Amino acid sequence: MTALPRRLLTGVAALALMASQAFAFDTRAKAAFVMDQTTGTVLMAKRADEALPPASMSKLMTLYLAFEAVRDGRLRLDEELRVSQHAMNYGGSTLFLKAGERVSVDDLLRGIIVLSGNDACAVIAEALSPDGTEAGFARLMTQRAQQLGMTSSTFKNANGWPADGHVMSVRDLVLLARYIIEDFPDFYPMFAQEEFLFDENESQNRYNRNPLLGLGIGADGLKTGHTQEAGYGLVGSAAQGERRVIFAITGLDTAKARAEESESIVNWAFRQFAEQTIVTKDSAIADADVWLGSQESVALVADKDVTLLLPRATPGGLKAEVVYTGPVEAPIQAGQQLAELIISPEGLPETRVPLFAKSTVEAGGFVDRMMTVSKHLITRLQDQPSGADAGQPQDNM
Numbered sequence: 001m002t003a004l005p006r007r008l009l010t011g012v013a014a015l016a017l018m019a020s021q022a023f024a025f026d027t028r029a030k031a032a033f034v035m036d037q038t039t040g041t042v043l044m045a046k047r048a049d050e051a052l053p054p055a056s057m058s059k060l061m062t063l064y065l066a067f068e069a070v071r072d073g074r075l076r077l078d079e080e081l082r083v084s085q086h087a088m089n090y091g092g093s094t095l096f097l098k099a100g101e102r103v104s105v106d107d108l109l110r111g112i113i114v115l116s117g118n119d120a121c122a123v124i125a126e127a128l129s130p131d132g133t134e135a136g137f138a139r140l141m142t143q144r145a146q147q148l149g150m151t152s153s154t155f156k157n158a159n160g161w162p163a164d165g166h167v168m169s170v171r172d173l174v175l176l177a178r179y180i181i182e183d184f185p186d187f188y189p190m191f192a193q194e195e196f197l198f199d200e201n202e203s204q205n206r207y208n209r210n211p212l213l214g215l216g217i218g219a220d221g222l223k224t225g226h227t228q229e230a231g232y233g234l235v236g237s238a239a240q241g242e243r244r245v246i247f248a249i250t251g252l253d254t255a256k257a258r259a260e261e262s263e264s265i266v267n268w269a270f271r272q273f274a275e276q277t278i279v280t281k282d283s284a285i286a287d288a289d290v291w292l293g294s295q296e297s298v299a300l301v302a303d304k305d306v307t308l309l310l311p312r313a314t315p316g317g318l319k320a321e322v323v324y325t326g327p328v329e330a331p332i333q334a335g336q337q338l339a340e341l342i343i344s345p346e347g348l349p350e351t352r353v354p355l356f357a358k359s360t361v362e363a364g365g366f367v368d369r370m371m372t373v374s375k376h377l378i379t380r381l382q383d384q385p386s387g388a389d390a391g392q393p394q395d396n397m
Contacts, residue, residue, distance in 0.1 A: 025268050028261055030231065030251020033170040034269055037178055037237070037244040041309040042349060043269055044247075051152045051167035052250060055225030056093065056116050057235050058160040058168055060176050061141045061153070063112060066124050067184045070105065075127070077106040086134065087122035090161070094119045095198050096205075107198060109187075114196035114208045116224065118159040125158035134158050150175055162227050173235045173248035177222050181237065181246070191221030191237075211259035212236055217266050224258070225250070232258040238266045245269040272311055279306035279341070279353065286322045288338050290361050293330030299358040300324075300339050306353050310345055319344045322355065332361040 025034075031047035069075040080102035088099040093116040097103065103111075108124055111117040125137035134157055141155040152169035160166065181188050194213050197206045211234075212219030218238040225233040233250030247265050252258045279285065284299040300322060324339030332338070339355040 025265065027249065027265070028252060028257060029233075029249035031170045032247065032249045032265075033174045034245065034247040034265060035174050035178070036269065036273065036309050037181070037246050038242060039275065039307070039309045041273075043245075043273065043309075044265075045171070048171040049152055049169045051154070051169055053162065053166065053227060053230040054160055054168040054173065054250070055162075055227040055230040055233060056118075056160045057173055057223050057225035057233055057248070057250070058153075058155060058166065059112055059116065059121055059158070060173070060180065060223050060235060061145060061155060062121050062124060062137075062158045063109065064176060064180055064184075065128060065137075065141065065144060066105070066109060067180070067187050069128055070187075071184070075105050077104065077109075079105050081105060081108065081123050081127045083119070083123055084126055087119045087126065090118040090122060090159070092118050092161070093205075097123065110190060110193065110196045111198055113190050113223070114193050115198065115205055116209060118161060121157075121159035145172070145176075148175065148179060160225060160227070162229055170248040170250060174246050177235050177237060177246050177248070180222070181244070188221065191223075192219075210234070210236070211255070212238065212262055212266065215263065217263065217270075219266065226255070234258055234262050236262050236266070238270075240270050243270065243275070273309050274312045275307050276310050277305050277307045278310075278343070281305050282358070284358060285341055285355060286339075288322075288324055288357075289327035290332065291327035291329045293332065293361040293363060295361055298328070298332055298338070298361050300341075300355040301358045302341070302353050303335075303356055306341075306343075306351070308343065308345070308351060310348070319346070324355075330361050330363045332357050334358065334360045 025044055027046060031050055031052055032044055033048045034044035035042055066075065070077060083097045083099055083101050083103060085099045088097055095111045095115060095117040097119045103123065108120040111120040122134050125134040126132055129137035130140065138155040138157050142153065145153040150172035153172045154165055154167055156163035156166040192213060194208045195206050209224040218240040219236060220239065221237045222235045231251040231253060232255055233252065235248045237244060237246045245266060249261055252261060279302050281304050282301050284301055286300050287297040288300055290296055290298055320341060320343045322339050322341055328338055334357055336357045337354050338357055341353040341355050343351040
């Protein structure tokens with residue numbers, strides 16, 4: 001008998017809630033990407049892979065390379081780096097550094113994170129560049145970004161100063177933020193610092209521009225951005241309970257719109273979605289037909305609990321089906337992978353879960369095999385059309 005692909009609707013539908021387009025968030029941002037970091041679930045993607053000017057949000061790449069350098073011993077936090085004329089010449093958000101002075105790496109990092117210092121970025125860049133130039137460091141940024149899977153990112157400088165070809169996608173920004181959070185837990189608390197007074201003579205330039213910090217919604221990072229070309233943007237992250245959400249938005253018209261949109265996204269992501277365990281380890285999901293075995297079917301189970309992030313309150317069933325090639329010929333060993341459970345929440349990525357035989361099924365004895373073959377032949381005969389249905393001539397009565 002030829003084994004054929006089979007698809008079975010499963011009882012898992014009654015155990016979970018289906019995502020609905022009603023839960024979609026209609027953002028005003030030009031581009032947006034929202035991810036639940038705990039589960040990796042993408043909650044929103046709008047022009048997610050379009051390469052756009054990232055403004056100061058690209059400083060996260062400079063910070064990532066700086067964190068790597070400190071971790072690897074190529075920089076020390078107490079090491080003092082010299083400020084070049086090139087770094088001093090930057091305008092916009094700065095630490096008002098003077099050419100020739102020396103500044104600690106720790107102060108430079110906090111100056112970038114809290115004060116968005118363009119000049120501080122240039123100092124770090126020149127210290128880590130293969131050729132001692134910011135342009136050389138930008139090439140290093142691009143190369144490292146590609147290695148990290150950020151395929152829509154190209155850098156021309158260390159701080160996001162407007163330059164042709166200096167671009168990132170919002171998906172890349174969220175991926176980079178996730179790397180920072182996961183790879184550098186010792187440095188990440190810097191992003192929650194709301195105030196940093198570097199120069200007492202410039203006391204007005206001391207506050208973090210992240211509008212979510214201090215709102216009591218779990219926000220603890222990461223970086224704002226703004227240029228005339230890019231509009232207002234934010235790479236943000238917030239943690240509530242065991243969940244963390246990371247997002248990037250860009251292209252908003254005002255700082256006020258950026259603050260409102262960011263807060264709304266965080267509240268939406270936490271209030272509308274929750275983790276639900278929809279499959280329990282070793283619980284039977286479905287039965288696979290068995291061919292020439294000591295029994296006619298075998299239960300299919302998952303080898304671990306399956307937890308998904310789903311909308312909280314939408315009634316209805318979760319679309320799920322078991323796919324396998326069957327009937328499966330005996331013998332079958334307990335734990336042998338036989339099938340795949342495909343779970344498809346509407347509006348969210350599908351999840352594929354391997355399914356395994358719950359028990360061993362021995363090859364049937366002579367009587368079992370003859371009965372199986374007989375049942376198969378009888379079924380085939382019953383499925384064949386009668387003479388009249390087949391168009392064969394009949395006697396007139």
